[in-house]
Amino acid sequence: MMKRPIFLTDTTLRDGEQRPGLAFDTSQKCRLALLLDRAGIRQIDAGIPAVGQEERNNIRRILENRVRAEISVWNRMNEKDIRLAMECEPDIIHISVPSSYAHIYSKLKKNKTWLIGQMERCVCLARENGFAVTVGFEDASRADITFLIGLTRRLADLGVRRVQFADTVGILTPGRAYDCVEELVRLGGLPVSFHGHNDLGFAVANALSAARAGAEAVEVTLFGLGERAGNCDIAEFIRAASPAFSLRPALRDCDAIERRAMEILNIPDHFV
């Protein structure tokens, strides 16, 4: 029987590097992107254009060297950030939309009406300029799933390619991950990717559950790098998921990728 493909997005260069104490330079970022690209990764989250000019230069270098992978950039939900992203001419502009009430009312100090309007303005700005757009629902695991479904349907009308269900604080259990993603896939009308964190040690299990629930893509990092307890580890996910799903990079390449990445990043032992 044919295995269903799951697309992997590597976010080592963006979310992985946000692990306190890590800082990659241009050469490291470009070599790492090329390593993953040649290994067959579908998408690389190359960075945050709003961080600064050097970050934008890095993103452009990664785009110039790219072989096959799609290169995306991560953005907050504001028009200034989207304009900086467009300057880099990435394949995909990813817009992060805070979606839980804690994020909307407590962090942003706004409301849902404002959020929907701002989201639409940002998406339309990128779409009208010809960019493919994905939208990430930040803190989706603490959000109202009905609200997320409503947002997804609106985003489908705006031509967004995919939405991302982000377990930003890593509190999902596999059962809940399955239920949330299954409902969003079934009722939202757009493909879904899953972005998990490892705060409870469940990042791989949650990603597997999301894949079983119909997620099209899973976000991963090398060595599970990332804030707090990190993200879903690319090699661990591939090892666990390969019996049931078709994946690139292939399982047989994982050890070599990790060895080479370790050489490139020169990460201190205590980081991995």
Added chain:
Amino acid sequence: MITRLTDLTLRCLDVSSASDEALREFYTLLFAIGVDLVEVNTEVARRLGEVLNPSRTVLHLRRASEALPGYVRYSCSVPDPGVSLPFVREIRVNDIREIGLLTRCQEDTSLRIVGLDDLFLQDFRRAFARLRRELHPSTELCPTNACGCASALLTEWLIKDGGNGAGTFAGTGGFAALEETLLALRITRKYQKRGDLSVLPRLKALYEQISGQRVPSDKAVLGSGIFAVESGVHVDGILKNASIYEPYPPELVGAQRTITIGKYSGRAGILYVLKQQGLSPKEEGLDALICAVHRESTLFHRGLTADELVSLAKEEGAV
């Protein structure tokens, strides 16, 4: 409710270089975090001395004939049907399809199922329902970690209808990490407080001393770096309301939050650390300071210390 949670750490670890004091404190603290039974090998049992509580201890034997009376249960690598003691019957199940082979164990009240690594590739709820339907309610699940999912499996086993489970501290020996399961059960709010997780840092220190192995700084629940925050968006959110970017309060697991400075630091984090240092940051020069922090972090391939930040702030005229 969980009926019984068993810790196997002191069965798995080589404790030959550990002190008796460390072993005794470790054993005692396992009960404090919410473990019901601790399984130990005969050497550990001997060295625990007066802190040993046989009514809450499973004795693991190399040969059934070595059994000492009085323990609540026994496990054995080489069972002997001739020895009449309450033995755990440990059966390895690599695949849920092998459950059918357990039909002869349906009435067994001492069954421990070890394995089921890849259950999340299938309908795990259906598999659990089948286990509950076909086996005795006292069956204990002890998932193994070849797929990195053992703690999640054990949590799902316990979360809905309760049951018995087994694992180890920090996932020693390739089993479920019990601290992850205990915390997950706590924060899903479906379970009443079982134990005090604030003793975990002490337990971790003892574990490192006993095993000679370092717990990674990003290890879920236990890592020393899991409450360090650097990125501008996250620091800003945490300073407004910590629950925005924290899965649970650090104090719950005996830890503390730290704000660090590095490549992804933003205005809020830099201002916070400068004020912590007793300085009064000025608005002019702040943008230049942020750029300088990003530049220096990238140059050194690491975060910056508070002293380094203060020096940069003075250079850029931000204080």
